[in-house]
Amino acid sequence: MRRILSLTMENEPGALSRIVGLFSQRWYNIDSMTVAATDDPALSKITITTNGDEKVIEQITKQLNKLVDVFKVVDLTEREHIERELMLIRVNATGSKREEVKRCVDIFRGLIVSVTANTYTVQVAGDTSKIEAFIAAMKDIGIVEVTRSGVVGMQRD
Amino acid sequence: MDLLSGGEIVIRALRDSGVKQVWGYPGGAALHIYDAMFQQEQIEHILVRHEQAAVHAADGYARATGEVGTVLVTSGPGATNTITGIATAYMDSIPLVIISAQVVQEKIGEDAFQETDMIGVSRPVVKHSFLVKKPEDLAATIAKAYHIAKTGRPGPVVVDIPKDVTYPGYKISYSYPEQVDIRSYQPRSKGHPRQIQKAMALIASAKKPIIYAGGGVILGEAHKELTELAHLVQCPVTLTLMGLGAFPGNDPQFLGMLGMHGTVEANLAMHEADLILAVGARFDDRVTNACDKFCPNARIIHIDVDPTSISKTINADVPIVGDCKLVLTEIVRRVKIDLDENNTDERKRTLDSDAIAAWWAQIEQWREQYGIYRQQRYAPSTSEVIKPQDVVKTLCTVTNGDAYVCSDVGQHQMFAAQYYQFNHPRRWINSGGLGTMGFGLPSAMGVKMAAPDADVAVVTGEGSIQMCIQELATCTHYNLPVKIINLNNQALGMVRQWQDMQYAGRHSSSTYGESLPDFCKLAEAYGHVGIKVTRLEDLQPALEQAFAMKDRTVFVDVQVDQSEHVYPMQIQGQAMCDMLISKTETI
Ligand SMILES: Cc1ncc(C[n+]2csc(CCOP(=O)(O)OP(=O)(O)O)c2C)c(N)n1
Ligand SMILES: [Mg+2]
Numbered sequence: 001m002r003r004i005l006s007l008t009m010e011n012e013p014g015a016l017s018r019i020v021g022l023f024s025q026r027w028y029n030i031d032s033m034t035v036a037a038t039d040d041p042a043l044s045k046i047t048i049t050t051n052g053d054e055k056v057i058e059q060i061t062k063q064l065n066k067l068v069d070v071f072k073v074v075d076l077t078e079r080e081h082i083e084r085e086l087m088l089i090r091v092n093a094t095g096s097k098r099e100e101v102k103r104c105v106d107i108f109r110g111l112i113v114s115v116t117a118n119t120y121t122v123q124v125a126g127d128t129s130k131i132e133a134f135i136a137a138m139k140d141i142g143i144v145e146v147t148r149s150g151v152v153g154m155q156r157d
Numbered sequence: 158m159d160l161l162s163g164g165e166i167v168i169r170a171l172r173d174s175g176v177k178q179v180w181g182y183p184g185g186a187a188l189h190i191y192d193a194m195f196q197q198e199q200i201e202h203i204l205v206r207h208e209q210a211a212v213h214a215a216d217g218y219a220r221a222t223g224e225v226g227t228v229l230v231t232s233g234p235g236a237t238n239t240i241t242g243i244a245t246a247y248m249d250s251i252p253l254v255i256i257s258a259q260v261v262q263e264k265i266g267e268d269a270f271q272e273t274d275m276i277g278v279s280r281p282v283v284k285h286s287f288l289v290k291k292p293e294d295l296a297a298t299i300a301k302a303y304h305i306a307k308t309g310r311p312g313p314v315v316v317d318i319p320k321d322v323t324y325p326g327y328k329i330s331y332s333y334p335e336q337v338d339i340r341s342y343q344p345r346s347k348g349h350p351r352q353i354q355k356a357m358a359l360i361a362s363a364k365k366p367i368i369y370a371g372g373g374v375i376l377g378e379a380h381k382e383l384t385e386l387a388h389l390v391q392c393p394v395t396l397t398l399m400g401l402g403a404f405p406g407n408d409p410q411f412l413g414m415l416g417m418h419g420t421v422e423a424n425l426a427m428h429e430a431d432l433i434l435a436v437g438a439r440f441d442d443r444v445t446n447a448c449d450k451f452c453p454n455a456r457i458i459h460i461d462v463d464p465t466s467i468s469k470t471i472n473a474d475v476p477i478v479g480d481c482k483l484v485l486t487e488i489v490r491r492v493k494i495d496l497d498e499n500n501t502d503e504r505k506r507t508l509d510s511d512a513i514a515a516w517w518a519q520i521e522q523w524r525e526q527y528g529i530y531r532q533q534r535y536a537p538s539t540s541e542v543i544k545p546q547d548v549v550k551t552l553c554t555v556t557n558g559d560a561y562v563c564s565d566v567g568q569h570q571m572f573a574a575q576y577y578q579f580n581h582p583r584r585w586i587n588s589g590g591l592g593t594m595g596f597g598l599p600s601a602m603g604v605k606m607a608a609p610d611a612d613v614a615v616v617t618g619e620g621s622i623q624m625c626i627q628e629l630a631t632c633t634h635y636n637l638p639v640k641i642i643n644l645n646n647q648a649l650g651m652v653r654q655w656q657d658m659q660y661a662g663r664h665s666s667s668t669y670g671e672s673l674p675d676f677c678k679l680a681e682a683y684g685h686v687g688i689k690v691t692r693l694e695d696l697q698p699a700l701e702q703a704f705a706m707k708d709r710t711v712f713v714d715v716q717v718d719q720s721e722h723v724y725p726m727q728i729q730g731q732a733m734c735d736m737l738i739s740k741t742e743t744i
Binding site for chain 2: 017055066
């Protein structure tokens with residue numbers, strides 16, 4: 001089961017290594033992880049996507065909560081939430097493909113952010129399934145490189 | 158107001174945290190702190206002979222007293238040498254603060270001389286850790302370290318201090334925080350009333366209840382409440398290796414230790430129980446045996462201060478997160494109301510006394526049939542061949558069951574757990590979770606420091622004692638008259654036992670050739686007394702003589718039967734109750 005966990009923690013040196021260490025030490029999966037400060041510079045927000053059965057997810061949540069620096073752990077998948085991922089993807093764009101890529105970008109509400117004679121670099125934002133759908137759509141056109149931010153998420157209010 | 162240097166602040170903050178003794182070893186990066194230590198008298202520094210021993214000693218002190226133990230070491234090798242000790246304390250939830258010096262901040266990351274990333278190296282085995290970047294943060298950080306070490310589920314906390322932070326030439330005003338509040342760290346103390354309510358219903362309807370309690374009861378000072386509850390509901394009690402002493406060993410309701418080398422009656426009672434009340438225990442693999450076969454009929458109430466311990470390996474029906482003393486106090490209060498004869502409330506709960514009586518009859522039968530306390534189930538010692546079990550029994554007799562027993566790891570540890578009767582908490586000091594050979598002697602030094610007038614025994618083996626034997630010098634230096642009882646079977650006995658059982662007796666690297674030292678001469682070389690025992694009739698007099706020499710460290714080297722195995726023993730991969738009771742018999 002895929003889960004998105006949102007952590008609020010003290011922005012202390014070494015705090016991130018405790019999270020990563022916990023996951024590696026106990027053999028929990030990390031599918032993606034994003035970290036950045038919040039409006040309060042003393043706090044950082046981490047979004048982790050992981051997977052495991054109910055028991056494993058319960059342990060992960062408890063173990064994270066047990067870390068002294070961790071304030072709050074919310075399992076976003078359990079509630080109404082918004083999730084977004086940002087992707088930069090560079091694709092072959094020559095001849096008729098240039099038009100085809102542009103059409104796809106429009107459909108996915110992406111942006112072409114860099115252009116060369118042979119490539120487009122496209123920015124796409126959305127939930128993970130949208131990102132993956134865009135990658136699938138670009139398969140035949142020819143993908144040069146992909147960089148994804150990993151998921152950030154927030155509970156709906 | 159006085160102005161203090163960073164080094165002086167460290168010492169002052171330790172004092173203000175209630176520290177009386179620090180176990181440690183100096184080195185370059187720690188010298189400013191050692192210089193500040195030298196110029197004061199409130200805190201005593203005990204120079205060990207290896208940093209691992211400093212941690213074990215502070216750990217023994219903490220286990221015996223319930224206070225936080227303190228360690229001070231230098232950077233690099235000093236810091237890395239503490240890791241085994243820290244991991245030992247971590248696994249058994251022992252409150253410690255380890256101050257490690259670090260290279261100056263401008264050199265960090267440059268592979269400087271004696272630089273080790275102590276925060277990184279220790280991360281998996283600490284409750285928390287701090288790196289202090291400026292003298293202004295020292296006092297508050299040290300206060301936090303003590304707060305974290307001793308509250309909630311206790312554990313070791315590392316404070317790493319770069320040398321420049323303790324520089325004597327820079328002085329600032331000192332203030333120790335009156336109160337520590339860490340917003341992201343708020344351990345739960347009281348159990349949830351609705352969960353307690355559910356537990357009450359299960360307790361009242363149980364026909365075959367058992368209390369399974371562990372080290373958490375000792376750490377949480379809840380032994381009185383546990384004993385009171387057990388007596389009120391007439392429930393049998395079994396304890397983990399870490400829990401011994403949490404319920405009196407001489408109480409008729411005590412079934413002995415459970416688990417891998419637990420008693421048959423304890424393991425059978427667990428397996429047959431319809432209700433397990435688990436308190437401050439964590440269902441670890443040395444208790445449960447195969448999880449999928451664990452106690453098929455039991456509903457489980459699990460009280461623990463650490464939510465991660467609950468439903469980690471075995472699912473709890475009624476989890477209660479809270480301090481076990483507070484939770485047990487509340488349960489006792491409610492049970493008393495229910496059992497009060499003057500309480501005429503129709504909804505009040507009563508116990509099923511007939512069922513409980515039948516349960517006890519069943520347990521009695523198991524005790525008679527298989528118990529190791531009703532009958533001796535190992536071949537008796539002869540004049541020439543001393544059984545290790547008899548050494549522990551004699552030790553118990555000679556010390557009236559009142560000694561602090563600090564154990565190492567191996568067969569001797571299991572014999573001590575089985576045959577020394579612990580009637581009080583904090584008397585049984587052993588490395589249960591990590592199983593660290595070498596723990597015994599240094600931990601006993603810590604205990605002796607905490608209880609100078611008490612009898613402190615080290616039950617060890619010739620393998621384990623050699624892992625921290627250098628501490629005999631510390632015993633001389635600080636006059637720590639512990640009594641070392643070496644169950645010398647001339648083998649890594651526990652390893653050998655497994656090799657007998659699972660590897661057709663191929664004793665791969667579990668004996669020492671002709672290399673064992675003469676332990677008595679060795680003890681004498683350090684200024685102690687050595688007594689060698691090879692005959693049964695000399696055993697008791699030797700132990701009496703050892704304990705009569707109040708102010709001497711005595712090494713009693715007892716030659717014991719090498720071929721003896723520890724039984725009962727669970728059969729791996731089976732249920733709790735599947736056990737061997739001798740080399741040839743199962744139950
Ligand atoms: C530091 C460490 N290394 C290895 C082990 C594995 N081990 C467990 S018991 C044991 C043998 C202990 O021998 P001894 O101290 O003589 O005790 P005995 O079993 O003979 O009573 C060993 C090697 C351990 N527990 N700790
Ligand atoms: Mg041995």
